Amino acid sequence: MKLKLKPGMASRPRQVVDRLASAMRRKIGLKKLDLRGKPVPLRKGPPEALLGFGRFVANPRRFGGFVSGPALAAAITAEIDPAAGPVLELGPGTGVFTRALLTRGVAERNLILVELDPKLAARLRIAFPQALVLCCRAESVTPDLLEGRCPAAIVSGLPLLNFPDDAVERIIAATFAVSASDAALYQFTYGPKCPVHKDIRARLGLSAQRSARVWRNVPPASVYRITRS
C-alpha cells in the first residue's frame, strides 16, 4: 500500500492520519461514512462528461466535442458478434463505447484500445486492465503493435469530421490492413453522410451503409458500417 505524503505534511499529523485512513479504506474496499452513517463514494476521478469536457478544452480538434450517450454506444456496438474475435476500438476516449462492448459480451481481453491522449490512455489501462491499450495514432497501428491479434471488427469514436481527408484515408487504410478480411468498421457521425468520403472508399475498395440513426443522442448521430466491397 502506497502512502503519498506532500512536503511539510510530517508536521501535520492529522493530515497524515487522514491520508493513511483513506489509503487503507481504498485497499480493503471500505467506504467512508458521512455524518448520518451513509457511505460516501470513494473518489475515482472526474465523471465522464466533465473529463471529456476537460480533454476537449485541452485539444478541441482531437477530442471532437461531445461524450457519446448510452443510446449511441448501444447502436454502434449492436452488430458486434462477441464470439467473432478481438475488437479494435479507435479513440475510446472516456470509455463509453468500450463499456458498451463489454455489455454486448465482448471479453475484456479481446479489446484493443487505441487512444492518442496519454491521460485518457492511462485511465483506460486502469479501467480495463485485461485489454490491450495502445497510446498511439490510429493511423500507425501495425500487426506487431497488435501483438498478432487480428480484429474481427472495428468501432471508431474518432471525430473524423474534424480530420483532413488524407488523415482519414491513412486511418481507414491502416485499420483495415490489420483486420480480418470480413471485418466491418462502425463509425459514428453527426453529419448527414458517411464521414469517410466516397472517393476514399473507392480508392480503398470499401463500401458504406448507414446501420443506425440515433435521435436520442446529443446531438443526434448516425452510425455507418464500412466493409470491403
Ligand SMILES: C[S@@+](CC[C@H](N)C(=O)[O-])C[C@H]1O[C@@H](n2cnc3c(N)ncnc32)[C@H](O)[C@@H]1O
Ligand atoms: C470523441 S472522443 C471520445 C469518443 C468516445 N466514444 C466518447 O464518447 O467518449 C475521440 C477520442 O479520439 C482520440 N483521438 C483523436 N485522434 C486520434 C488518433 N489519430 N488516434 C487515436 N485516437 C485519437 C481523442 O484523444 C479522443 O479521446
